[in-house]
Amino acid sequence: MTIELSQAIQALAPSATMAMGNAAAELRAAGQSVIDFSMGEPDFDTPAHIQQAALTALREGQTHYTPAAGIMKLRAAVADAYTQAHGIPCEASQVVISCGAKHALHNAFTVLLNDGDEVLIPAPYWVSYAEQVKLARATPVIVSTKESENFKLSAEQLDAACTNKTRLLVLCSPSNPTGTVYAREQLTAIAEVVQRRKLTVISDEIYEYLVYPGHEFHSFATVAPGLEDQTVIVNGVSKSFAMTGWRIGWTIAPKNVSAGIAKLQSQETSNPSSISQFAALAAIEGSKDCVKDMVAEFTRRKDYVAERLNALPNVSHGEMGGAFYAFFNVRNYFGKSFRGQTVKNSQDFCLELLRQQNVATVSGAAFGADGFVRASFAASMENLREGYDRLARFLASAE
Ligand code: PMP
Numbered sequence: 001m002t003i004e005l006s007q008a009i010q011a012l013a014p015s016a017t018m019a020m021g022n023a024a025a026e027l028r029a030a031g032q033s034v035i036d037f038s039m040g041e042p043d044f045d046t047p048a049h050i051q052q053a054a055l056t057a058l059r060e061g062q063t064h065y066t067p068a069a070g071i072m073k074l075r076a077a078v079a080d081a082y083t084q085a086h087g088i089p090c091e092a093s094q095v096v097i098s099c100g101a102k103h104a105l106h107n108a109f110t111v112l113l114n115d116g117d118e119v120l121i122p123a124p125y126w127v128s129y130a131e132q133v134k135l136a137r138a139t140p141v142i143v144s145t146k147e148s149e150n151f152k153l154s155a156e157q158l159d160a161a162c163t164n165k166t167r168l169l170v171l172c173s174p175s176n177p178t179g180t181v182y183a184r185e186q187l188t189a190i191a192e193v194v195q196r197r198k199l200t201v202i203s204d205e206i207y208e209y210l211v212y213p214g215h216e217f218h219s220f221a222t223v224a225p226g227l228e229d230q231t232v233i234v235n236g237v238s239k240s241f242a243m244t245g246w247r248i249g250w251t252i253a254p255k256n257v258s259a260g261i262a263k264l265q266s267q268e269t270s271n272p273s274s275i276s277q278f279a280a281l282a283a284i285e286g287s288k289d290c291v292k293d294m295v296a297e298f299t300r301r302k303d304y305v306a307e308r309l310n311a312l313p314n315v316s317h318g319e320m321g322g323a324f325y326a327f328f329n330v331r332n333y334f335g336k337s338f339r340g341q342t343v344k345n346s347q348d349f350c351l352e353l354l355r356q357q358n359v360a361t362v363s364g365a366a367f368g369a370d371g372f373v374r375a376s377f378a379a380s381m382e383n384l385r386e387g388y389d390r391l392a393r394f395l396a397s398a399e
Protein backbone atom coordinates (compact mmCIF):
# COMPACT_ATOMS: atom_id res chain seq x y z
CA MET A 1 0.00 0.00 0.00
CA THR A 2 1.24 3.51 -0.76
CA ILE A 3 0.42 6.07 1.88
CA GLU A 4 -1.46 8.92 0.24
CA LEU A 5 -0.29 12.48 0.84
CA SER A 6 -2.72 15.28 1.58
CA GLN A 7 -4.06 17.22 -1.40
CA ALA A 8 -2.34 20.33 -0.08
CA ILE A 9 1.07 18.65 -0.17
CA GLN A 10 0.42 17.00 -3.50
CA ALA A 11 -0.35 20.41 -4.96
CA LEU A 12 2.69 22.09 -3.37
CA ALA A 13 5.63 22.88 -5.69
CA PRO A 14 9.08 22.31 -4.18
CA SER A 15 11.25 25.41 -3.73
CA ALA A 16 13.05 25.99 -7.06
CA THR A 17 15.90 27.90 -5.39
CA MET A 18 16.53 25.08 -2.94
CA ALA A 19 16.21 22.47 -5.74
CA MET A 20 18.82 24.21 -7.90
CA GLY A 21 21.12 24.64 -4.89
CA ASN A 22 20.85 20.91 -4.19
CA ALA A 23 21.49 20.01 -7.84
CA ALA A 24 24.66 22.15 -7.79
CA ALA A 25 25.82 20.57 -4.51
CA GLU A 26 25.28 17.05 -5.93
CA LEU A 27 27.32 17.83 -9.04
CA ARG A 28 30.08 19.26 -6.87
CA ALA A 29 30.04 16.16 -4.64
CA ALA A 30 30.42 14.10 -7.82
CA GLY A 31 33.68 15.95 -8.52
CA GLN A 32 32.48 18.59 -11.04
CA SER A 33 33.74 22.16 -10.85
CA VAL A 34 30.39 23.87 -10.40
CA ILE A 35 29.99 27.61 -10.13
CA ASP A 36 26.92 28.07 -7.98
CA PHE A 37 24.89 31.25 -8.49
CA SER A 38 21.63 29.55 -7.52
CA MET A 39 20.99 30.10 -3.82
CA GLY A 40 20.70 33.54 -2.37
CA GLU A 41 22.91 33.34 0.65
CA PRO A 42 25.93 35.37 1.72
CA ASP A 43 29.19 33.46 1.24
CA PHE A 44 30.69 35.19 4.32
CA ASP A 45 31.07 33.55 7.72
CA THR A 46 28.83 34.80 10.50
CA PRO A 47 30.77 37.67 12.16
CA ALA A 48 32.96 36.61 15.11
CA HIS A 49 31.15 38.60 17.83
CA ILE A 50 27.87 36.88 16.88
CA GLN A 51 29.48 33.44 16.97
CA GLN A 52 30.93 34.33 20.37
CA ALA A 53 27.50 35.27 21.73
CA ALA A 54 26.19 31.85 20.71
CA LEU A 55 29.10 30.10 22.46
CA THR A 56 28.50 32.15 25.60
CA ALA A 57 24.78 31.32 25.56
CA LEU A 58 25.60 27.64 25.19
CA ARG A 59 28.09 27.71 28.07
CA GLU A 60 25.64 29.64 30.25
CA GLY A 61 23.06 26.90 29.81
CA GLN A 62 20.63 28.73 27.52
CA THR A 63 19.60 25.37 26.18
CA HIS A 64 15.99 25.19 27.30
CA TYR A 65 12.66 26.16 25.82
CA THR A 66 12.15 29.88 25.58
CA PRO A 67 8.71 31.49 25.31
CA ALA A 68 7.19 30.37 21.99
CA ALA A 69 7.32 33.93 20.59
CA GLY A 70 11.02 34.28 21.47
CA ILE A 71 13.04 35.70 24.37
CA MET A 72 11.75 39.07 25.53
CA LYS A 73 15.20 40.68 25.19
CA LEU A 74 15.34 39.84 21.49
CA ARG A 75 11.74 40.92 20.83
CA ALA A 76 12.49 44.21 22.59
CA ALA A 77 15.77 44.67 20.70
CA VAL A 78 14.02 44.16 17.35
CA ALA A 79 11.29 46.62 18.35
CA ASP A 80 13.82 49.25 19.56
CA ALA A 81 15.97 48.88 16.45
CA TYR A 82 12.87 49.38 14.28
CA THR A 83 11.82 52.49 16.19
CA GLN A 84 15.31 53.93 16.03
CA ALA A 85 15.77 53.27 12.33
CA HIS A 86 12.30 54.21 11.12
CA GLY A 87 10.87 56.56 13.70
CA ILE A 88 7.65 54.66 14.38
CA PRO A 89 6.89 53.50 17.92
CA CYS A 90 7.16 49.72 18.09
CA GLU A 91 6.78 47.51 21.16
CA ALA A 92 8.19 44.09 21.97
CA SER A 93 4.65 42.66 21.98
CA GLN A 94 4.40 43.44 18.26
CA VAL A 95 7.40 41.22 17.48
CA VAL A 96 7.39 37.43 17.19
CA ILE A 97 10.67 35.61 16.59
CA SER A 98 10.42 32.71 14.14
CA CYS A 99 12.59 30.08 12.42
CA GLY A 100 13.76 32.39 9.65
CA ALA A 101 11.85 34.88 7.52
CA LYS A 102 10.34 32.00 5.55
CA HIS A 103 8.62 30.76 8.69
CA ALA A 104 7.59 34.31 9.58
CA LEU A 105 5.87 34.64 6.19
CA HIS A 106 4.13 31.30 6.59
CA ASN A 107 2.90 32.39 10.03
CA ALA A 108 1.53 35.65 8.65
CA PHE A 109 -0.37 33.94 5.81
CA THR A 110 -1.75 31.29 8.16
CA VAL A 111 -2.94 33.81 10.71
CA LEU A 112 -4.49 36.25 8.24
CA LEU A 113 -6.08 34.20 5.45
CA ASN A 114 -9.38 32.39 5.05
CA ASP A 115 -10.40 29.95 2.31
CA GLY A 116 -10.74 31.73 -1.00
CA ASP A 117 -9.18 35.06 0.03
CA GLU A 118 -7.11 36.60 -2.73
CA VAL A 119 -3.50 37.63 -2.23
CA LEU A 120 -1.91 40.00 -4.73
CA ILE A 121 1.68 39.06 -5.57
CA PRO A 122 3.60 41.27 -7.99
CA ALA A 123 5.73 39.22 -10.41
CA PRO A 124 8.63 38.57 -10.57
CA TYR A 125 8.13 37.26 -7.03
CA TRP A 126 10.15 35.20 -4.61
CA VAL A 127 9.40 31.49 -5.10
CA SER A 128 7.77 30.74 -1.75
CA TYR A 129 5.02 33.40 -1.60
CA ALA A 130 2.47 31.78 -3.91
CA GLU A 131 3.03 28.29 -2.54
CA GLN A 132 2.65 29.45 1.06
CA VAL A 133 -0.55 31.31 0.15
CA LYS A 134 -1.95 28.12 -1.37
CA LEU A 135 -1.01 26.19 1.78
CA ALA A 136 -3.17 28.68 3.69
CA ARG A 137 -6.05 27.76 1.29
CA ALA A 138 -6.11 31.20 -0.24
CA THR A 139 -5.65 32.19 -3.89
CA PRO A 140 -2.49 33.86 -5.16
CA VAL A 141 -3.27 36.49 -7.80
CA ILE A 142 -0.17 37.32 -9.81
CA VAL A 143 0.20 40.87 -11.10
CA SER A 144 2.93 41.06 -13.73
CA THR A 145 5.23 44.06 -13.76
CA LYS A 146 7.37 45.27 -16.65
CA GLU A 147 11.12 45.13 -17.20
CA SER A 148 10.89 48.62 -18.75
CA GLU A 149 9.47 49.89 -15.43
CA ASN A 150 12.15 48.14 -13.40
CA PHE A 151 9.59 45.57 -12.29
CA LYS A 152 7.77 48.00 -10.03
CA LEU A 153 4.10 47.59 -9.23
CA SER A 154 2.22 50.83 -9.91
CA ALA A 155 -0.68 52.10 -7.82
CA GLU A 156 -2.90 51.84 -10.93
CA GLN A 157 -2.00 48.19 -11.46
CA LEU A 158 -2.71 47.47 -7.81
CA ASP A 159 -6.07 49.21 -7.93
CA ALA A 160 -7.08 47.38 -11.11
CA ALA A 161 -6.16 43.97 -9.62
CA CYS A 162 -8.31 44.37 -6.49
CA THR A 163 -11.61 42.51 -6.16
CA ASN A 164 -13.95 42.15 -3.21
CA LYS A 165 -11.97 39.04 -2.22
CA THR A 166 -8.57 40.78 -2.08
CA ARG A 167 -7.18 40.54 1.43
CA LEU A 168 -3.42 40.92 1.20
CA LEU A 169 -0.70 42.45 -0.93
CA VAL A 170 2.84 41.08 -0.73
CA LEU A 171 5.63 43.60 -1.30
CA CYS A 172 9.35 42.87 -1.37
CA SER A 173 11.76 45.81 -1.55
CA PRO A 174 14.69 45.39 -2.13
CA SER A 175 13.34 42.61 -4.29
CA ASN A 176 14.34 39.03 -4.66
CA PRO A 177 14.71 38.21 -7.58
CA THR A 178 14.98 41.57 -9.39
CA GLY A 179 17.05 43.76 -7.02
CA THR A 180 14.48 46.54 -7.46
CA VAL A 181 14.21 49.08 -4.65
CA TYR A 182 11.01 51.14 -4.54
CA ALA A 183 11.40 54.89 -4.06
CA ARG A 184 9.44 56.50 -1.24
CA GLU A 185 6.93 58.21 -3.55
CA GLN A 186 6.19 54.90 -5.32
CA LEU A 187 5.42 53.28 -1.97
CA THR A 188 3.29 56.26 -0.96
CA ALA A 189 1.20 55.88 -4.12
CA ILE A 190 0.71 52.17 -3.35
CA ALA A 191 -0.16 53.07 0.25
CA GLU A 192 -3.00 55.32 -0.92
CA VAL A 193 -4.66 52.32 -2.64
CA VAL A 194 -3.92 50.04 0.34
CA GLN A 195 -5.61 52.46 2.74
CA ARG A 196 -8.56 53.22 0.49
CA ARG A 197 -9.18 49.52 -0.18
CA LYS A 198 -8.46 48.48 3.43
CA LEU A 199 -5.91 45.87 2.40
CA THR A 200 -3.24 44.34 4.62
CA VAL A 201 0.33 44.39 3.35
CA ILE A 202 2.97 41.78 4.04
CA SER A 203 6.17 43.76 3.56
CA ASP A 204 9.15 41.45 3.16
CA GLU A 205 12.09 43.63 4.25
CA ILE A 206 14.71 40.88 4.59
CA TYR A 207 17.15 42.80 2.33
CA GLU A 208 16.77 46.04 4.32
CA TYR A 209 20.49 46.60 4.82
CA LEU A 210 21.59 45.37 1.39
CA VAL A 211 20.98 48.57 -0.55
CA TYR A 212 23.53 50.04 -2.95
CA PRO A 213 24.61 53.64 -3.57
CA GLY A 214 21.93 55.71 -5.27
CA HIS A 215 19.08 53.82 -3.61
CA GLU A 216 17.41 54.13 -0.23
CA PHE A 217 15.43 51.65 1.82
CA HIS A 218 11.99 52.65 3.15
CA SER A 219 10.01 50.42 5.46
CA PHE A 220 6.51 50.25 3.98
CA ALA A 221 4.74 51.01 7.27
CA THR A 222 6.44 54.41 7.45
CA VAL A 223 5.36 55.95 4.14
CA ALA A 224 1.90 57.16 5.24
CA PRO A 225 0.42 57.94 8.66
CA GLY A 226 -1.46 55.01 10.19
CA LEU A 227 -0.10 52.48 7.70
CA GLU A 228 1.50 50.46 10.50
CA ASP A 229 -2.02 49.30 11.45
CA GLN A 230 -2.30 47.57 8.05
CA THR A 231 1.22 46.23 7.69
CA VAL A 232 2.99 43.05 8.73
CA ILE A 233 6.74 43.44 8.34
CA VAL A 234 8.87 40.37 7.76
CA ASN A 235 12.59 40.58 8.42
CA GLY A 236 15.44 38.61 9.98
CA VAL A 237 19.17 38.18 10.33
CA SER A 238 19.76 35.65 7.53
CA LYS A 239 20.89 37.97 4.75
CA SER A 240 22.24 41.06 6.50
CA PHE A 241 24.39 39.25 9.04
CA ALA A 242 25.32 36.14 7.02
CA MET A 243 23.25 33.95 9.34
CA THR A 244 21.17 31.79 6.97
CA GLY A 245 21.79 28.58 8.90
CA TRP A 246 20.87 30.00 12.30
CA ARG A 247 17.20 30.32 11.29
CA ILE A 248 16.08 33.52 12.96
CA GLY A 249 13.48 35.82 11.38
CA TRP A 250 10.52 37.77 12.71
CA THR A 251 7.28 39.59 12.10
CA ILE A 252 6.49 43.08 13.32
CA ALA A 253 2.72 43.46 13.31
CA PRO A 254 -0.24 45.06 15.07
CA LYS A 255 -0.62 43.51 18.53
CA ASN A 256 -3.62 41.27 17.76
CA VAL A 257 -1.82 39.81 14.74
CA SER A 258 1.31 39.19 16.81
CA ALA A 259 -0.77 37.48 19.48
CA GLY A 260 -2.25 35.24 16.77
CA ILE A 261 1.20 34.37 15.45
CA ALA A 262 2.49 33.67 18.98
CA LYS A 263 -0.50 31.36 19.55
CA LEU A 264 0.21 29.55 16.27
CA GLN A 265 3.88 29.06 17.18
CA SER A 266 2.90 27.81 20.63
CA GLN A 267 1.08 24.92 18.94
CA GLU A 268 3.20 24.44 15.86
CA THR A 269 6.93 24.88 16.45
CA SER A 270 7.44 26.41 19.91
CA ASN A 271 10.44 28.75 20.01
CA PRO A 272 13.15 28.95 17.37
CA SER A 273 16.56 27.71 18.60
CA SER A 274 17.46 29.33 21.92
CA ILE A 275 21.17 29.58 21.00
CA SER A 276 20.35 31.24 17.69
CA GLN A 277 18.16 33.78 19.46
CA PHE A 278 21.10 34.90 21.61
CA ALA A 279 23.28 35.09 18.50
CA ALA A 280 20.63 37.25 16.78
CA LEU A 281 20.49 39.50 19.86
CA ALA A 282 24.23 40.14 19.52
CA ALA A 283 23.75 40.88 15.82
CA ILE A 284 21.05 43.47 16.46
CA GLU A 285 22.62 45.13 19.48
CA GLY A 286 26.23 44.97 18.27
CA SER A 287 28.26 47.11 15.89
CA LYS A 288 27.00 47.25 12.30
CA ASP A 289 30.52 47.55 10.89
CA CYS A 290 30.34 43.94 9.74
CA VAL A 291 27.23 44.75 7.71
CA LYS A 292 28.92 47.81 6.19
CA ASP A 293 31.90 45.68 5.15
CA MET A 294 29.66 43.07 3.54
CA VAL A 295 27.63 45.74 1.71
CA ALA A 296 30.86 47.32 0.41
CA GLU A 297 31.96 43.95 -0.94
CA PHE A 298 28.53 43.24 -2.48
CA THR A 299 28.65 46.68 -4.14
CA ARG A 300 31.99 45.83 -5.74
CA ARG A 301 30.61 42.51 -6.99
CA LYS A 302 27.40 44.11 -8.28
CA ASP A 303 29.42 46.63 -10.30
CA TYR A 304 31.54 43.83 -11.72
CA VAL A 305 28.48 41.74 -12.64
CA ALA A 306 26.78 44.75 -14.28
CA GLU A 307 29.90 45.29 -16.39
CA ARG A 308 29.95 41.64 -17.46
CA LEU A 309 26.21 41.61 -18.25
CA ASN A 310 26.52 44.82 -20.30
CA ALA A 311 29.15 43.09 -22.43
CA LEU A 312 26.93 40.09 -23.24
CA PRO A 313 25.23 40.31 -26.65
CA ASN A 314 21.40 40.41 -26.71
CA VAL A 315 21.04 40.28 -22.93
CA SER A 316 19.38 43.07 -20.94
CA HIS A 317 19.19 43.58 -17.20
CA GLY A 318 17.54 45.92 -14.75
CA GLU A 319 19.01 48.19 -12.13
CA MET A 320 20.52 46.22 -9.25
CA GLY A 321 19.55 48.55 -6.42
CA GLY A 322 19.58 46.09 -3.57
CA ALA A 323 19.72 42.40 -2.50
CA PHE A 324 22.32 40.27 -4.27
CA TYR A 325 20.81 39.05 -7.51
CA ALA A 326 21.30 39.78 -11.18
CA PHE A 327 18.06 39.20 -13.09
CA PHE A 328 18.66 39.26 -16.80
CA ASN A 329 16.59 38.82 -19.94
CA VAL A 330 17.69 35.95 -22.20
CA ARG A 331 14.56 35.82 -24.36
CA ASN A 332 16.61 36.59 -27.49
CA TYR A 333 18.23 33.18 -27.10
CA PHE A 334 14.99 31.21 -27.08
CA GLY A 335 14.66 29.01 -30.17
CA LYS A 336 18.45 28.84 -30.55
CA SER A 337 20.46 25.66 -30.33
CA PHE A 338 23.29 25.09 -27.86
CA ARG A 339 25.42 22.08 -28.86
CA GLY A 340 22.38 20.57 -30.50
CA GLN A 341 19.97 21.33 -27.63
CA THR A 342 17.21 23.78 -28.46
CA VAL A 343 16.41 26.19 -25.66
CA LYS A 344 12.71 27.06 -25.63
CA ASN A 345 12.33 28.78 -22.26
CA SER A 346 14.21 29.93 -19.18
CA GLN A 347 14.09 26.49 -17.60
CA ASP A 348 15.80 24.94 -20.67
CA PHE A 349 18.31 27.79 -20.62
CA CYS A 350 19.30 27.19 -16.98
CA LEU A 351 19.39 23.43 -17.43
CA GLU A 352 21.71 23.61 -20.46
CA LEU A 353 23.89 26.24 -18.76
CA LEU A 354 24.29 23.83 -15.86
CA ARG A 355 24.84 20.76 -18.08
CA GLN A 356 27.20 22.36 -20.58
CA GLN A 357 29.11 24.87 -18.44
CA ASN A 358 28.47 23.77 -14.84
CA VAL A 359 26.99 27.13 -13.87
CA ALA A 360 23.94 26.94 -11.59
CA THR A 361 21.32 29.70 -11.84
CA VAL A 362 17.53 29.76 -11.31
CA SER A 363 15.06 30.14 -14.17
CA GLY A 364 12.85 33.21 -14.24
CA ALA A 365 9.84 30.90 -14.66
CA ALA A 366 10.24 29.91 -10.99
CA PHE A 367 9.71 33.60 -10.12
CA GLY A 368 6.75 34.03 -12.49
CA ALA A 369 8.85 35.62 -15.25
CA ASP A 370 9.87 33.22 -18.00
CA GLY A 371 12.40 34.92 -20.24
CA PHE A 372 14.72 35.76 -17.37
CA VAL A 373 17.47 34.12 -15.36
CA ARG A 374 18.44 34.87 -11.76
CA ALA A 375 22.10 34.66 -10.81
CA SER A 376 23.12 35.43 -7.25
CA PHE A 377 26.24 37.54 -6.84
CA ALA A 378 26.74 36.44 -3.25
CA ALA A 379 29.78 34.56 -4.56
CA SER A 380 33.52 35.22 -4.50
CA MET A 381 35.03 37.52 -7.17
CA GLU A 382 36.99 34.54 -8.44
CA ASN A 383 33.79 32.53 -8.95
CA LEU A 384 32.03 35.51 -10.49
CA ARG A 385 34.86 35.92 -13.02
CA GLU A 386 34.85 32.25 -13.93
CA GLY A 387 31.03 31.98 -13.94
CA TYR A 388 30.57 34.96 -16.28
CA ASP A 389 33.36 33.66 -18.56
CA ARG A 390 31.45 30.41 -18.81
CA LEU A 391 28.14 32.21 -19.42
CA ALA A 392 29.76 34.24 -22.20
CA ARG A 393 31.10 31.03 -23.79
CA PHE A 394 27.66 29.43 -23.51
CA LEU A 395 25.97 32.36 -25.26
CA ALA A 396 28.66 32.45 -27.94
CA SER A 397 27.89 28.81 -28.77
CA ALA A 398 24.25 29.61 -29.67
CA GLU A 399 23.33 28.82 -33.27
N1 PMP B 1 12.11 36.48 1.80
C1 PMP B 1 12.94 36.63 0.77
C2 PMP B 1 12.62 37.66 -0.25
C3 PMP B 1 14.07 35.84 0.64
O1 PMP B 1 14.89 36.01 -0.39
C4 PMP B 1 14.33 34.87 1.61
C5 PMP B 1 15.55 34.01 1.40
N2 PMP B 1 15.67 32.90 2.03
C6 PMP B 1 13.44 34.74 2.69
C7 PMP B 1 12.34 35.57 2.75
C8 PMP B 1 13.61 33.74 3.76
O2 PMP B 1 14.67 34.04 4.60
P1 PMP B 1 15.13 33.04 5.76
O3 PMP B 1 16.34 32.35 5.24
O4 PMP B 1 15.41 33.91 6.93
O5 PMP B 1 14.01 32.08 6.00
Ligand code: GLU
Pocket residue numbers: 015017018038039040041102127128176
Ligand atom coordinates in the same frame (compact mmCIF):
# COMPACT_ATOMS: atom_id res chain seq x y z
N1 GLU C 1 15.98 33.07 -0.35
C1 GLU C 1 17.12 32.47 -0.96
C2 GLU C 1 16.91 32.38 -2.45
O1 GLU C 1 15.98 32.92 -2.97
C3 GLU C 1 17.47 31.16 -0.32
C4 GLU C 1 16.69 29.96 -0.75
C5 GLU C 1 15.30 29.95 -0.23
O2 GLU C 1 15.09 30.24 0.93
O3 GLU C 1 14.42 29.65 -1.03
O4 GLU C 1 17.72 31.79 -3.12
